[in-house]
Amino acid sequence: MAHEPVSVVFKVYCLVVMTLVAAAYTVALRYTRTVSSSDLYFSTTAVCLTEIIKLFLSLGMLTRESGGFSRLRSTLMEHVCRSPKELLKLSVPSVVYAIQNNMAFIALSNLDAAVYQVTYQLKIPCTALCTVLMLNRSLSRLQWFSVFMLCAGVTLVQWKPAELTKVQVEQNPFVGFVAVAVAVLCSGFAGVYFEKVLKSSDTSLWVRNIQMYLSGIVVTLAGVYMTDGPQVMEKGFFYGYTPWVCFVVFLASVGGLYTSVVVKYTDNIMKGFSAAAAIVLSTVASVTLFGLQITLTFASGALLVCVSIYLYGLPKLDTTVLPKADSQKTAKDKLISV
Numbered sequence: 001m002a003h004e005p006v007s008v009v010f011k012v013y014c015l016v017v018m019t020l021v022a023a024a025y026t027v028a029l030r031y032t033r034t035v036s037s038s039d040l041y042f043s044t045t046a047v048c049l050t051e052i053i054k055l056f057l058s059l060g061m062l063t064r065e066s067g068g069f070s071r072l073r074s075t076l077m078e079h080v081c082r083s084p085k086e087l088l089k090l091s092v093p094s095v096v097y098a099i100q101n102n103m104a105f106i107a108l109s110n111l112d113a114a115v116y117q118v119t120y121q122l123k124i125p126c127t128a129l130c131t132v133l134m135l136n137r138s139l140s141r142l143q144w145f146s147v148f149m150l151c152a153g154v155t156l157v158q159w160k161p162a163e164l165t166k167v168q169v170e171q172n173p174f175v176g177f178v179a180v181a182v183a184v185l186c187s188g189f190a191g192v193y194f195e196k197v198l199k200s201s202d203t204s205l206w207v208r209n210i211q212m213y214l215s216g217i218v219v220t221l222a223g224v225y226m227t228d229g230p231q232v233m234e235k236g237f238f239y240g241y242t243p244w245v246c247f248v249v250f251l252a253s254v255g256g257l258y259t260s261v262v263v264k265y266t267d268n269i270m271k272g273f274s275a276a277a278a279i280v281l282s283t284v285a286s287v288t289l290f291g292l293q294i295t296l297t298f299a300s301g302a303l304l305v306c307v308s309i310y311l312y313g314l315p316k317l318d319t320t321v322l323p324k325a326d327s328q329k330t331a332k333d334k335l336i337s338v
Contacts, residue, residue, distance in 0.1 A: 032093050046105070053249065055217065087215060118305050153302065
């Protein structure tokens with residue numbers, strides 16, 4: 001899909017917002033799970049509330065796109081109430097995304113924000129593999145090289161867990177890494193699956209989002225009941241919520257929808273630069289807030305990951321089109337032979 005022409009200022013704005021949202025989300029979530037002195041909230045309720053907010057935001061965007069509430073009503077009747085098969089189709093990424101979001105809470109309860117930010121970049125090779133298998137696309141040699149470089153960088157980061165001097169809660173780095181691995185697998189599969197559904201019809205992105213979030217609310221509510229049901233009934237759905245927790249839910253809600261805008265108006269190089277900048281910001285915040293002690297292996301691994309993200313986003317060379325001079329020469333040779 002070609003990008004619509006937009007100003008450089010708007011692209012820079014997209015880049016800055018995406019970077020700040022990614023970095024702030026991981027740092028704030030980490031803070032609420034390990035440093036905040038208030039009662040620990042239920043992560044399942046936060047994930048469910050995020051889906052509800054995303055649904056209302058998508059309804060607002062669809063209202064704007066449709067041009068009024070009357071058209072919105074007819075669109076919802078056609079694509080939601082009378083399309084149970086489409087709802088069932090979108091329930092697949094809903095379940096996968098629900099698992100991914102819950103794994104993020106588990107991971108950031110056991111891993112530093114900077115370590116999580118670096119390790120979570122494993123979603124790139126996972127997404128690449130799903131793209132090759134599900135969408136029949138191919139990767140260049142440089143992209144495959146960057147994938148292996150990224151894996152090597154993550155291995156270095158996880159080789160010797162960084163010490164945290166300001167975090168007093170009990171942590172299990174192995175559990176955190178397993179949670180990140182599950183989140184990465186979910187992110188790769190769900191992202192490619194959703195892209196395939198989008199490209200299989202001309203249905204609006206916001207309609208697809210609404211279909212997915214409706215299923216997501218049902219799935220996450222079931223997760224609340226099965227995981228924390230008795231405690232939620234006793235203490236309340238919003239038990240332990242503070243302004244910081246509300247900020248985390250807000251970032252999770254807006255960040256998911258903002259990604260579609262970024263994908264539409266920016267390129268892979270800018271997204272790669274944003275991911276690298278988010279790693280740097282998360283590292284600085286972790287040193288300040290959590291007392292992260294940066295080691296040589298962590299710094300080397302983070303650098304490899306940042307470079308690999310940049311290399312992966314470089315445009316592929318199209319070898320299917322002959323250069324202009326060569327094509328003219330070929331045509332001239334054909335005329336001479338005739």
